[in-house]
Amino acid sequence: MKQPILIALLTIVSVRMMAQNNNAPYSQLGLGDLDDGYYNRTSGLANTGIAYRSNRFLINNNPASFSALTNQYFTMETALRGQYIHYAGNQVNVASTESADITFRKLILGIKITQHWGSSIGILPYSTQNYEFQVPYNIAGTTVQIADHYYQGHGSVNRAYWANSYEFFHHLSIGVDASYIFGQLNQNDIIQSSPLGSTLVSTTNNTNLQNLYLTYGMQLYGRLGKNWNYSLGGTYSAKAALLAASTKLVLNNDSVTLQNIQNQEGYMYLPEAWGAGIALGFKQKYMFVADYRYQNWNGVAALNSYPGQGYAVASAERGSVGFEVSKQKTFYNTRVELSYLQAGVYYANSYLQINGQQIKDYGITAGFGVNSLKSPLAYSMVFQYGIKGTTNNELIRQNYANVTFMVNFGQIWYTKGKKFD
Amino acid sequence: MTIIHHYLRKELLILSSFIVALGFLTSCEKQPDLGQFGNSNVTDNNSANIVAVDSSTVLLSTVYVDSVASAATTFLQVGTYKDAYMGQITSQAYLQVRPPAGLPALDPLRDAYDSIGMALFFRKSNPFYGDTTIPQTFEVHQVVDTLYQLPSYANGWWSNQYLPIGPALGSTTVSIAPNLPYTSQNAGDTVKIRMDDALGQELYNMAYNKSDTLTTLSTFLNWFKGLCITPGPASGGAMYGFFDSCLLRVYYRENINGASKTKSIDFTLYNRSAQWNYITNNRAGSPTANLITPTNIAQPPPATLSSVTGNSSYVDNILGLTTKLSFPYLNAISQRPDYIGLLRAQLTIIPLAGSFSTTWTLPPQVGVYATDLHNQQGGPIPAQGSGSAQTGNLVTNYFAPLLSTYTYDVTNFVAAQITNTAPGSNQVGLMLSITSPANLSQWRRLAIADQSYPTQQRITLTVYYISLYPHQ
Numbered sequence: 001m002k003q004p005i006l007i008a009l010l011t012i013v014s015v016r017m018m019a020q021n022n023n024a025p026y027s028q029l030g031l032g033d034l035d036d037g038y039y040n041r042t043s044g045l046a047n048t049g050i051a052y053r054s055n056r057f058l059i060n061n062n063p064a065s066f067s068a069l070t071n072q073y074f075t076m077e078t079a080l081r082g083q084y085i086h087y088a089g090n091q092v093n094v095a096s097t098e099s100a101d102i103t104f105r106k107l108i109l110g111i112k113i114t115q116h117w118g119s120s121i122g123i124l125p126y127s128t129q130n131y132e133f134q135v136p137y138n139i140a141g142t143t144v145q146i147a148d149h150y151y152q153g154h155g156s157v158n159r160a161y162w163a164n165s166y167e168f169f170h171h172l173s174i175g176v177d178a179s180y181i182f183g184q185l186n187q188n189d190i191i192q193s194s195p196l197g198s199t200l201v202s203t204t205n206n207t208n209l210q211n212l213y214l215t216y217g218m219q220l221y222g223r224l225g226k227n228w229n230y231s232l233g234g235t236y237s238a239k240a241a242l243l244a245a246s247t248k249l250v251l252n253n254d255s256v257t258l259q260n261i262q263n264q265e266g267y268m269y270l271p272e273a274w275g276a277g278i279a280l281g282f283k284q285k286y287m288f289v290a291d292y293r294y295q296n297w298n299g300v301a302a303l304n305s306y307p308g309q310g311y312a313v314a315s316a317e318r319g320s321v322g323f324e325v326s327k328q329k330t331f332y333n334t335r336v337e338l339s340y341l342q343a344g345v346y347y348a349n350s351y352l353q354i355n356g357q358q359i360k361d362y363g364i365t366a367g368f369g370v371n372s373l374k375s376p377l378a379y380s381m382v383f384q385y386g387i388k389g390t391t392n393n394e395l396i397r398q399n400y401a402n403v404t405f406m407v408n409f410g411q412i413w414y415t416k417g418k419k420f421d
Numbered sequence: 422m423t424i425i426h427h428y429l430r431k432e433l434l435i436l437s438s439f440i441v442a443l444g445f446l447t448s449c450e451k452q453p454d455l456g457q458f459g460n461s462n463v464t465d466n467n468s469a470n471i472v473a474v475d476s477s478t479v480l481l482s483t484v485y486v487d488s489v490a491s492a493a494t495t496f497l498q499v500g501t502y503k504d505a506y507m508g509q510i511t512s513q514a515y516l517q518v519r520p521p522a523g524l525p526a527l528d529p530l531r532d533a534y535d536s537i538g539m540a541l542f543f544r545k546s547n548p549f550y551g552d553t554t555i556p557q558t559f560e561v562h563q564v565v566d567t568l569y570q571l572p573s574y575a576n577g578w579w580s581n582q583y584l585p586i587g588p589a590l591g592s593t594t595v596s597i598a599p600n601l602p603y604t605s606q607n608a609g610d611t612v613k614i615r616m617d618d619a620l621g622q623e624l625y626n627m628a629y630n631k632s633d634t635l636t637t638l639s640t641f642l643n644w645f646k647g648l649c650i651t652p653g654p655a656s657g658g659a660m661y662g663f664f665d666s667c668l669l670r671v672y673y674r675e676n677i678n679g680a681s682k683t684k685s686i687d688f689t690l691y692n693r694s695a696q697w698n699y700i701t702n703n704r705a706g707s708p709t710a711n712l713i714t715p716t717n718i719a720q721p722p723p724a725t726l727s728s729v730t731g732n733s734s735y736v737d738n739i740l741g742l743t744t745k746l747s748f749p750y751l752n753a754i755s756q757r758p759d760y761i762g763l764l765r766a767q768l769t770i771i772p773l774a775g776s777f778s779t780t781w782t783l784p785p786q787v788g789v790y791a792t793d794l795h796n797q798q799g800g801p802i803p804a805q806g807s808g809s810a811q812t813g814n815l816v817t818n819y820f821a822p823l824l825s826t827y828t829y830d831v832t833n834f835v836a837a838q839i840t841n842t843a844p845g846s847n848q849v850g851l852m853l854s855i856t857s858p859a860n861l862s863q864w865r866r867l868a869i870a871d872q873s874y875p876t877q878q879r880i881t882l883t884v885y886y887i888s889l890y891p892h893q
Contacts, residue, residue, distance in 0.1 A: 131459065201469050250889055307467070
């Protein structure tokens with residue numbers, strides 16, 4: 001009875017908290033800030049896990065990983081992230097340079113349906129948008145200020161997925177992640193009288209996005225001698241067209257509708273993407289992982305008319321490495337993991353190129369996890385410090401610190417009386 | 422297993438509480454100020470914008486009425502001056518006086534007639550216009566025709582009406598410093614005009630005799646038909662508005678125990694409604710010389726385009742001049758492809774450069790009114806969201822004359838007019854008129870440059886509309 005209650009509670013809270021609240025200046029462009037985190041066991045490894053396999057945790061970095069789950073094992077994971085950002089740059093008011101929020105990041109479930117077939121469903125953020133700024137509104141071509149322009153954007157694009165993987169020959173796993181991308185990006189463009197602040201005219205642009213997005217995954221794994229084990233992983237996603245239905249509502253100062261334009265349809269393309277990773281384990285205690293991910297935004301740049309101007313999309317890439325130490329104990333001939341420590345570093349070029357500068361994102365992570373012996377829960381805490389952007393070329397640099405708290409619930413299902421193997 | 426499930430319950434309870442608490446914490450975030458970052462990245466034409474159009478055609482016309490109701494303004498407007506735009510302007514004041522309710526008991530052994538004169542009072546806030554450094558001559562005449570016999574008395578007196586007057590009974594030449602006020606007669610704010618002693622003696626004798634002419638008002642008014650105070654023929658320079666509470670004063674001396682004491686019999690204003698100012702305006706040689714004047718009293722007041730009046734229009738209500746503004750192409754704005762609604766409209770009136778100075782001051786309050794095809798003045802145009810009339814908010818800057826502007830929020834008018842395509846709608850407009858009561862008592866005039874002048878010097882209607890591309 002407790003599990004449905006917990007799932008319901010998490011779902012309700014997740015709906016409220018999925019959207020980002022920190023001001024993300026770059027999120028006004030393109031599809032917003034793409035979330036490159038998975039909020040899982042690999043988060044402490046700088047989200048390095050294309051080749052990572054786990055019998056307990058859901059490694060949604062690669063859909064091929066779910067076949068690694070323990071047989072008949074049901075597991076559920078959720079994550080919360082607290083984020084603190086310090087902003088720097090010529091544009092930033094030195095009197096107000098900080099922001100912090102706490103957001104719900106995911107809710108996913110997985111199950112090992114048969115001995116070789118693992119499956120997972122869940123919802124994750126794909127991108128988020130949250131920004132606001134106020135500028136003087138001048139008569140075009142003059143310096144005569146007649147009002148203030150207040151821009152506010154918010155919204156998120158989420159990914160609801162169903163991933164399945166199947167293991168072949170005990171060394172090869174192939175998976176497919178069928179994601180339904182959906183969400184809404186909203187922009188309120190309010191022209192306010194200055195200095196009274198009353199609304200003169202407001203425009204609300206809503207863009208609803210939706211479509212399927214398929215990701216294919218493969219993992220090849222085995223042992224190297226007595227102490228070593230390896231895993232090689234790869235993922236591939238073909239480009240996909242997101243159906244973008246836009247609405248525009250213009251209200252005057254008396255909130256009288258001047259224009260209400262419905263369902264202007266277009267497409268925004270998600271790029272072809274691929275990733276490759278390697279994982280090397282030693283005595284099931286130490287694990288080294290490395291990933292490289294690439295998104296070919298250049299290939300869809302000509303097809304797109306993303307919101308915003310004065311910027312370009314550029315192919316994005318991300319490299320990361322991580323190292324993990326696992327503490328295990330043997331109970332009745334079964335090795336049980338008690339806790340683990342992780343560390344990772346990452347470096348990424350984002351898909352946005354503003355003022356001739358591709359926005360970079362790099363940082364370090366450290367994670368710590370504990371698996372409860374008295375309950376089917378496992379907890380982990382990940383600390384991340386990173387730098388995104390630059391102060392050059394009138395851009396903004398965000399120094400951010402994240403603390404992610406994740407909970408994993410796991411239980412054996414469908415045992416017909418047998419509780420454990 | 423029971424232990425495990427018990428422990429799980431406790432963990433779930435703690436976990437749930439933690440999650441819910443975090444849910445509430447999310448509303449506590451603080452947002453940084455990122456200035457104008459992103460302003461150049463906002464999509465153009467994706468949202469509604471405000472477009473300001475200040476190139477809309479405004480046609481100026483001077484509407485002329487041949488007379489204004491100049492009675493009962495409380496001021497005796499007397500003077501003459503030459504205005505560069507209006508020409509020669511002269512005003513003379515008609516009034517009736519009445520004898521005192523009780524006449525003094527005059528004793529020929531003790532009392533003796535002394536003199537007669539008019540006392541005119543000029544207080545600090547009284548209207549004046551023109552060059553007050555030039556001495557002005559004032560004359561007092563007696564009306565030689567009755568006021569009562571004219572039918573227009575029932576309808577009030579108008580500025581173009583006059584009555585025959587006799588020769589001057591007295592005059593004085595005086596300089597008035599109107600802002601102090603001070604007169605060169607060293608009598609404070611009073612201008613004294615010594616009058617003909619024959620009249621004074623006659624009035625004194627009537628008082629001594631307790632004549633019916635003085636004790637019966639109607640008899641007196643039939644005999645003494647009225648007074649007219651005029652500027653003297655050599656006058657020029659300024660116009661003064663004296664209080665209508667003037668005095669016709671008969672002085673006599675009273676000797677008591679060998680000492681002489683001056684006393685007076687005061688004739689005061691009889692009927693304010695019968696006091697009016699006769700105003701003449703010789704526009705020859707001035708920019709307003711070509712004003713179209715009405716040929717029939719029933720004719721709507723004619724409007725003269727600014728192109729024939731020196732590329733300016735004029736507001737000088739006391740001379741019968743108001744300015745009509747019409748906007749023949751206003752609805753072209755609403756037909757723009759990006760127009761989706763009106764935000765506001767502002768009318769900016771810049772007085773004609775060089776037309777005003779510390780001598781030729783501007784009317785501080787000029788109202789904006791509706792007007793129709795027949796150039797009739799309608800009700801005031803209130804600002805958007807306000808029910809009160811507007812007066813222009815003039816801030817005069819004599820050092821930078823082009824910064825002296827009258828501004829009006831004419832959103833309500835433009836909102837109704839911008840989509841009005843009815844026949845004749847382009848002749849409906851706005852009327853600029855000095856607000857009451859200054860419109861009938863003040864001489865300050867406004868000259869407005871039309872749109873043949875450079876942009877910074879001319880009248881401008883700025884329409885702020887809400888624009889959206891693409892327009893659907």
